[in-house]
Amino acid sequence: MRDKIQKAFGQVRATEQMKRSVSDYLIQEMEKKKKRSGIAVLKPIFAALLLCFVLGGWYYWEKPVSYVSVDVNPSIELTLNGMNYVVRAESRNKDGERVLRHLQLKGKSYLDAVELLLESEAMQGYLTADADLTFTVASPKEEELLSELKGSAATMQHHGTCVGADLENVATAHAHGMSLGKYQIYELLSQYDADLTTEECQHMTMCQLYQKLSWYECEEDNSGNEGNMESGCGHEDGHCHEKHSHHHK
Amino acid sequence: MRSEQEANRVVELYADMVRRICLLHLKNHADTEDVLQEVFLKYILHSVAFESEEHEKAWLIRVTINACKDLKKSLFRRYTVPLDVLSQEAATVMPAQLGVLEAVLALPPKYKDTIYLHYYEGYTAREIGEMLHKKENTVYSLLSRGRELLKQKLGGDGIA
Numbered sequence: 393m394r395d396k397i398q399k400a401f402g403q404v405r406a407t408e409q410m411k412r413s414v415s416d417y418l419i420q421e422m423e424k425k426k427k428r429s430g431i432a433v434l435k436p437i438f439a440a441l442l443l444c445f446v447l448g449g450w451y452y453w454e455k456p457v458s459y460v461s462v463d464v465n466p467s468i469e470l471t472l473n474g475m476n477y478v479v480r481a482e483s484r485n486k487d488g489e490r491v492l493r494h495l496q497l498k499g500k501s502y503l504d505a506v507e508l509l510l511e512s513e514a515m516q517g518y519l520t521a522d523a524d525l526t527f528t529v530a531s532p533k534e535e536e537l538l539s540e541l542k543g544s545a546a547t548m549q550h551h552g553t554c555v556g557a558d559l560e561n562v563a564t565a566h567a568h569g570m571s572l573g574k575y576q577i578y579e580l581l582s583q584y585d586a587d588l589t590t591e592e593c594q595h596m597t598m599c600q601l602y603q604k605l606s607w608y609e610c611e612e613d614n615s616g617n618e619g620n621m622e623s624g625c626g627h628e629d630g631h632c633h634e635k636h637s638h639h640h641k
Numbered sequence: 642m643r644s645e646q647e648a649n650r651v652v653e654l655y656a657d658m659v660r661r662i663c664l665l666h667l668k669n670h671a672d673t674e675d676v677l678q679e680v681f682l683k684y685i686l687h688s689v690a691f692e693s694e695e696h697e698k699a700w701l702i703r704v705t706i707n708a709c710k711d712l713k714k715s716l717f718r719r720y721t722v723p724l725d726v727l728s729q730e731a732a733t734v735m736p737a738q739l740g741v742l743e744a745v746l747a748l749p750p751k752y753k754d755t756i757y758l759h760y761y762e763g764y765t766a767r768e769i770g771e772m773l774h775k776k777e778n779t780v781y782s783l784l785s786r787g788r789e790l791l792k793q794k795l796g797g798d799g800i801a
Contacts, residue, residue, distance in 0.1 A: 401661050
């Protein structure tokens with residue numbers, strides 16, 4: 393029986409066409425598999441690149457680059473990213489807190505944010521005729537920001553003054569619990585009055601601070617002319633002065 | 642994954658065997674080609690090394706039988722009209738051997754693998770038992786009964 397079965401089955405063979413078809417199929421499958429494994433190797437690389445891109449974008453968006461301090465009596469500070477969009481809006485005193493309470497400035501372009509801020513109902517209450525609105529800008533792009541702020545309708549409408557400040561002053565101002573704008577004036581005032589504290593300045597409006605500064609400047613100018621201090625400066629009580637060179641860093 | 646050379650070697654070496662096992666189970670050539678592809682694809686994707694050529698051959702036999710059974714289980718194929726399964730072989734197989742093939746293929750399924758593995762591939766009852774997950778005594782019974790049935794079918798052909 394073994395012999396007969398061996399002879400019979402021995403004649404059954406896979407045809408050359410069958411073998412070729414299997415070989416072709418296997419080569420095709422092996423190439424597919426290689427491609428898939430190639431893609432599988434690239435997947436984590438793509439994922440890492442995407443993550444870097446997302447994190448890089450997020451970092452670029454969130455990284456503080458410029459600071460714009462808006463002071464009347466409310467002191468509000470806008471932190472801007474490299475694209476001049478607001479990444480943080482913080483109040484630096486109680487009035488500022490009141491103004492910011494109902495405002496959402498984060499994510500807006502700084503000019504839109506400033507406009508929104510000045511047009512807000514809460515802020516309008518402080519922008520009286522004798523109020524003193526000051527924008528203090530600390531930025532590597534200071535000139536660009538100052539020029540845009542000066543040209544903005546909101547600044548012109550409220551007669552705002554735009555001044556520049558050193559970026560290093562930002563951290564110092566914050567350390568004293570002050571806005572950059574008020575700290576700048578404190579620095580100028582402290583040249584005349586060594587006993588003046590940041591706390592005292594913190595409780596004064598911009599108008600009062602400028603009056604004080606003008607007073608010192610006039611006193612200096614008129615040091616030889618007794619009793620002519622007030623009139624020489626062009627100030628009257630209750631009115632704000634015109635802002636001059638002392639605003640600059 | 643195994644190399645292209647290994648794939649070619651194994652196809653060259655075992656395609657005939659896979660073809661013969663398919664003949665025992667399947668009714669048409671399209672199914673045979675499907676099983677051939679499936680078995681050798683499994684081989685190239687099988688990453689475990691074989692201890693010997695015998696181990697490799699036994700693995701291929703088991704995979705082929707399982708592939709044939711799986712194919713037959715599929716609903717679609719179950720009702721495929723059996724073609725003249727030996728039509729292609731008729732051209733190449735001598736008439737005397739064709740009768741033997743027909744007799745083996747006509748056996749009930751449970752005998753075919755045992756008869757083929759024992760009488761053609763030369764495996765012992767113990768080896769067949771290991772391969773097909775059957776007891777050695779069961780394999781002996783299947784062989785004995787299968788042989789009887791073949792004798793009846795082939796009559797006085799002197800198969801014993």
